[in-house]
Amino acid sequence: MTTFADLALRPELLDALTALGYEEPTPIQREAIPPLIAGADLLGQAATGTGKTAAFALPLLQRLTPGDAPRALVLVPTRELAMQVSQALHRYGRGIGARVIPIYGGQPITRQLGGLARGVDVVVATPGRALDHVARGSLVLDELDTVVLDEADEMLDMGFAEDLDALFDATPESRQTVLFSATMPPAIERMVAQRLKDPQRITLGAAGRTTPLVRQSAYVVARAHKPAALGRVLDVEAPAAALVFCRTRAEVDQLTETLNGRGYRAEALHGGMSQDQRERVMGRLRSETADLIVATDVAARGLDIEQLTHVVNYDVPSDPDTYTHRIGRVGRAGREGVAITLAEPREHRLLKALKLKVEKLPTVADLRARRLELTRAALEETLVEGGLEPFRVVLESLADEHDVVDIALAAVKLAHEAAGPDADEQEIPEPAPRRQASRQFTRIFVGLGRTGGVRPKDLVGAITGETSVSGKEIGAIEIADRFSLVEVPERAAKEVIAALRRSTIKGKRATVKLDASARGPARRPGPSGSRRSGTRPR
Numbered sequence: 001m002t003t004f005a006d007l008a009l010r011p012e013l014l015d016a017l018t019a020l021g022y023e024e025p026t027p028i029q030r031e032a033i034p035p036l037i038a039g040a041d042l043l044g045q046a047a048t049g050t051g052k053t054a055a056f057a058l059p060l061l062q063r064l065t066p067g068d069a070p071r072a073l074v075l076v077p078t079r080e081l082a083m084q085v086s087q088a089l090h091r092y093g094r095g096i097g098a099r100v101i102p103i104y105g106g107q108p109i110t111r112q113l114g115g116l117a118r119g120v121d122v123v124v125a126t127p128g129r130a131l132d133h134v135a136r137g138s139l140v141l142d143e144l145d146t147v148v149l150d151e152a153d154e155m156l157d158m159g160f161a162e163d164l165d166a167l168f169d170a171t172p173e174s175r176q177t178v179l180f181s182a183t184m185p186p187a188i189e190r191m192v193a194q195r196l197k198d199p200q201r202i203t204l205g206a207a208g209r210t211t212p213l214v215r216q217s218a219y220v221v222a223r224a225h226k227p228a229a230l231g232r233v234l235d236v237e238a239p240a241a242a243l244v245f246c247r248t249r250a251e252v253d254q255l256t257e258t259l260n261g262r263g264y265r266a267e268a269l270h271g272g273m274s275q276d277q278r279e280r281v282m283g284r285l286r287s288e289t290a291d292l293i294v295a296t297d298v299a300a301r302g303l304d305i306e307q308l309t310h311v312v313n314y315d316v317p318s319d320p321d322t323y324t325h326r327i328g329r330v331g332r333a334g335r336e337g338v339a340i341t342l343a344e345p346r347e348h349r350l351l352k353a354l355k356l357k358v359e360k361l362p363t364v365a366d367l368r369a370r371r372l373e374l375t376r377a378a379l380e381e382t383l384v385e386g387g388l389e390p391f392r393v394v395l396e397s398l399a400d401e402h403d404v405v406d407i408a409l410a411a412v413k414l415a416h417e418a419a420g421p422d423a424d425e426q427e428i429p430e431p432a433p434r435r436q437a438s439r440q441f442t443r444i445f446v447g448l449g450r451t452g453g454v455r456p457k458d459l460v461g462a463i464t465g466e467t468s469v470s471g472k473e474i475g476a477i478e479i480a481d482r483f484s485l486v487e488v489p490e491r492a493a494k495e496v497i498a499a500l501r502r503s504t505i506k507g508k509r510a511t512v513k514l515d516a517s518a519r520g521p522a523r524r525p526g527p528s529g530s531r532r533s534g535t536r537p538r
Contacts, residue, residue: 007033010062012095020091021248023271023296026051026322029058031202036178037062041199043192044180052180053088056148061093063176064121069143072122075167077154077465079104079126085150086124098122103129103139105466105499113138126465127155127163128503134170135504141170152181153188158471159461161187162506168195204320214311214327218341218356222431226342227258229361229428230314233340234264234292236362236370239310241285244294245326247315255314256294269295297322305329313341316350323354345431361428375416441475441487444496447511449482458505459486466499467492485515 004017004025025033028046036042036059046052060072074089076082079102086102093100101115103125109132116123116138123130123139133139147168149155155164177196181188192199221229234242246252249270259266267281267290284290285305294314311330317323330337343351343358351358362370382388398407448454456477463486464471475487488496493514500512 002030007058008037009033009058010096013058013061013092016092016095021250022054023249026055028052028202028204029055032056032200033059035200036060036176039063039176041177041196042179043196043199043201044178045182045184045201045203046180052150053085054092056150056178056180057085057089057092060122060146060148061089061096061098063145064093064096064098065145066097066099066121067143068119069140070120070123071144072146072148073130073141073144073167073171074122074124074148074150075127075130075155075164076124076150077126077158077160079106079466079468081151082124082126089122089124093122100124103133105129105503106468106495109502127160127167128462128465131163131166131507132503134167141167142172144171144175146176146178147171148178148180150180152179152191153183153185155461156185156187156191157457157461158464159455159457159459160465163504164191166507213336214330214339215337216327216339216341216356217359218343218351219361220343220345220348220351220358220431221361221428223344225428226314226344227255227262228426229342230255230312231259231262231264232362232367232428233312233342235367237310237338237340238370238374239291239338241288241305241307242292242310242312243305243308243329244292244312244314245317246294246296249296251315252294252296259292259294264292265290266292266294269293271296297326308337310338310340313339316341316343316347317354320354361430364427372416375412379412379415440490442490442493443515444486444488444493444500445511445513445515446484446486446500446505447482448505448508449480449484451481452508453506454479454484459484462500462503462505463488463496466503467495469496 002025004014004022007025007030009017028044029051032042032044032052032055036056044052044055046055056074060074064071074085076085082102082104086100089098089100092098099119099121101112101120101123103112103116103123105126105128112129112133113136116133125133125139130139134141149164155161177199179188179192179196179199219229219233230244244255244266246255249272252268252270256266256268267284269278269281273281281290281293282305285293286307288307308330311327313323313326317326327337327339330339341351341354341356348358395404395407446454446459456479459477460471460474463469463474469488469492473489473492476485477487478485486496497512497514500510503509
C-alpha cells in the first residue's frame with residue numbers, strides 16, 4: 001500500500017493532507033506525483049473525479065521556490081474550475097505560505113491587478129484572461145518553472161488553441177509542462193509533440209469492470225438527504241453486515257455518529273485508529289453486536305468478512321479501480337452480494353463512467369412492504385423449525401372466543417412490531433431538475449469576421465471562458481467577412497459584451513455591441529443550436 005508519506009512530499013504538505021482527512025493517494029496521484037517531483041514533463045489521461053488536481057498541485061507546491069514573479073501557471077477552461085483549483089492549491093500550500101491567485105473573466109480586473117502587483121507564486125487562470133494580463137504587462141511569465149493545462153481537450157474545444165500557443169511562447173523553454181486531458185484527440189497529440197519534452201504518459205485503467213456475483217445499483221439524491229437515503233436503503237436491503245465507504249476520516253466519524261443516532265449499530269474504521277481499536281471493531285462485527293462498518297478505503301484494505309452481504313459507496317468512488325476493489329469485498333470465494341452507490345446530482349456523469357444503472361430511491365410504501373416480507377420470512381422459518389407444541393394451549397384457549405384466522409393475524413402483528421414498529425417515515429424528495437436556461441435571445445455584434453480568421457468555436461470559447469454562459473445557451477452564430485453576429489441569452493447580454501470588450505479574439509480586440517440591425521427579439525435557434533457562417537441580414 002502506497003501512502004502520501006511514501007511519495008517523499010515535504011512535511012508541510014503531509015500535515016495539510018492529514019488535516020483534510022486524506023489517507024491514501026488515488027491511482028493517478030500515485031503514478032503522477034513521483035515523476036512530477038523529479039521535474040519531468042507529463043501527459044495524463046484522467047477524467048474529472050479521479051484526484052488529478054492533487055496529482056499536479058502537490059508536486060507543483062513541492063518544487064515551489066518563491067520569488068518576485070510567478071513560478072507556476074495553471075490554465076483551466078472555466079472560471080468555476082479556476083476557483084476550485086485555486087482553493088485546492090491554497091489548502092494544500094497553506095503550511096508553506098504559497099501565494100495563489102485565480103484570474104478569470106467576470107471578476108473585476110482591478111482586484112486581479114492588485115493581487116498580481118502584491119506578488120504571487122501560483123496563478124490559476126482561464127487562457128483569455130491570462131493573455132489579457134500578459135498584454136497589459138501585469139502578468140510576467142519569464143520566471144515560470146511549471147505550466148499545467150488542466151482539461152486541455154476542453155480548452156481546445158472552446159477555441160483557446162491560439163491563446164494557449166501565445167501563452168506558451170511567453171514562457172521559458174526550460175519550463176516543466178504538465179497536461180491533463182480526459183480524451184486524446186489529434187489536437188492534443190500535436191500539442192504534446194510541440195510543447196512537451198519526452199513526457200511521461202499516464203492513462204488510468206478502463207471503466208466499467210464489474211464483479212458478476214454482485215448486484216449493483218445507484219441512487220441519485222441531494223446531499224442534504226443522503227443520511228436519510230442511506231437509512232432507507234439499509235432498511236429495505238436489511239443486510240446481515242454492511243461496509244459503508246466514505247472518502248475521509250472526518251466523514252467516517254460524522255456518518256457513524258449519525259447512523260447510531262438513527263438506531264443502527266455502526267462502527268467507524270479509519271487510519272487514525274490503533275491496531276487494537278481496529279481489532280475490537282472487527283470483533284464486534286463478527287460477534288454480531290455491530291451491523292455496519294463505516295470506513296475509508298485505506299482502513300478497509302485486506303478485510304475479508306465472511307458474513308458481509310452489502311457494500312455501500314456513500315460517496316462515488318474517485319476512479320474505476322477503487323470501485324472494483326470496494327465491491328469485490330462481497331464478491332469473494334463465490335459469495336454473492338450487493339453494491340449500492342449514492343450520488344449527488346452533480347456526480348451523475350461519474351455513474352455513467354462506472355456504467356451503473358440509476359434506480360429510483362425506495363419509497364415509504366416500498367419500505368413497509370419490505371418489512372412485512374421480512375416478518376413473513378421469519379414466521380415461515382419458525383414454522384419449518386418446529387417446536388411449536390408448547391404454545392398449542394394458548395391457541396386452544398383463545399379459539400373458544402376468537403376466530404383462528406384473527407388469532408393468527410394477531411400473532412403476525414406481534415411478530416412484526418417486535419422487530420421494530422413502523423416509524424413515521426417521510427418521503428425523500430427527488431433532486432430538483434436543473435433550471436433550463438432562458439430561451440430569450442439577444443444578438444451581439446462582434447467586429448471581427450472571416451478575414452480575421454474567426455470561427456464559431458472561437459466566439460463560443462471566448463464567451464464561455466469569460467462569462468457564466470455555457471456553450472448550450474449560445475444560439476445561432478453568423479460570420480461575415482468583417483464581423484460576426486452571435487445570439488446570447490438576453491439576461492446575459494451585458495455580461496457578454498463587457499467580457500468580450502475586455503478580451504481578445506484570435507489575438508485581436510474587437511468592437512462589441514448590441515446589433516442595431518436586429519428588429520425585435522432575436523429568433524430562437526433550432527434544436528441543435530445552429531452554428532453557421534453567412535452574411536449580415538439586410
